[in-house]
Amino acid sequence: GAVVSQHPSRVICKSGTSVKIECxxxxxxxxxxxxxxxxxxxxxxLMATSNEGSxxxxxxxxxxxxxxxxxxxxxLSTLTVTSAHPEDSSFYICSAxxxxxxxxxxxxxxxxxxxxx
Amino acid sequence: TQLLEQSPQFLSIQEGENLTVYCNSxxxxxxxxxxxxEPGEGPVLLVTVVTGGEVKKxxxxxxxxxxxxxxxxxxxxxAQPGDTxxxxxxxxxQGAQKLVFGQGTRLTINx
Numbered sequence: 001g002a003v004v005s006q007h008p009s010r011v012i013c014k015s016g017t018s019v020k021i022e023c024x025x026x027x028x029x030x031x032x033x034x035x036x037x038x039x040x041x042x043x044x045x046l047m048a049t050s051n052e053g054s055x056x057x058x059x060x061x062x063x064x065x066x067x068x069x070x071x072x073x074x075x076l077s078t079l080t081v082t083s084a085h086p087e088d089s090s091f092y093i094c095s096a097x098x099x100x101x102x103x104x105x106x107x108x109x110x111x112x113x114x115x116x117x
Numbered sequence: 118t119q120l121l122e123q124s125p126q127f128l129s130i131q132e133g134e135n136l137t138v139y140c141n142s143x144x145x146x147x148x149x150x151x152x153x154x155e156p157g158e159g160p161v162l163l164v165t166v167v168t169g170g171e172v173k174k175x176x177x178x179x180x181x182x183x184x185x186x187x188x189x190x191x192x193x194x195x196a197q198p199g200d201t202x203x204x205x206x207x208x209x210x211q212g213a214q215k216l217v218f219g220q221g222t223r224l225t226i227n228x
Contacts, residue, residue, distance in 0.1 A: 034215060043205060043221040093159050104148050104209045106216055108159035
């Protein structure tokens with residue numbers, strides 16, 4: 001149980017275009033999902049907290065108009081990178097908290113590798 | 118300001134050796150987690166520690182939580198090449214209920 005999927009696993013897009021990444025909890029409901037970004041050889045940096053049915057909470061320094069987050073259901077959150085630039089190239093990872101689990105139980109997706117050319 | 122300080126950031130040792138990785142903060146943790154991440158994958162939870170002084174074992178891995186809940190360590194005995202990866206400590210920020218990570222320790226075990 002407690003599986004989180006991401007789609008796509010890899011995406012290449014041209015500079016100036018937008019790309020959407022999906023995060024799904026497959027066998028549990030998640031009122032809260034989190035989006036992280038990871039640059040090569042670095043740790044995961046929390047970008048935002050996504051709450052079902054409400055606006056996302058962004059970490060300091062993260063542009064909310066550039067990284068659009070939608071959490072329309074208890075099993076799906078999406079991250080849209082708008083007007084992507086090469087510096088947005090990164091590994092994006094989501095995690096989800098089980099509605100019925102302990103507060104510290106989070107499950108991570110496998111990540112999405114974004115390359116902007 | 119880095120909330121969590123991990124050390125060392127890089128470690129390369131020979132198979133069979135022992136090693137310890139540290140995670141420290143000036144703040145008190147409500148709970149702390151250790152994760153392992155392999156290249157191109159998401160992190161996988163190894164352990165959650167909640168109680169000061171707690172020790173947990175996972176095969177050759179031993180996790181300790183400091184008495185004051187401001188530090189933690191991960192000790193690996195007889196390291197194997199399969200232990201290679203990025204080890205991350207993570208802090209659940211109480212109230213906000215969000216998980217933030219330290220810088221990570223990139224461990225390489227050479228056969």
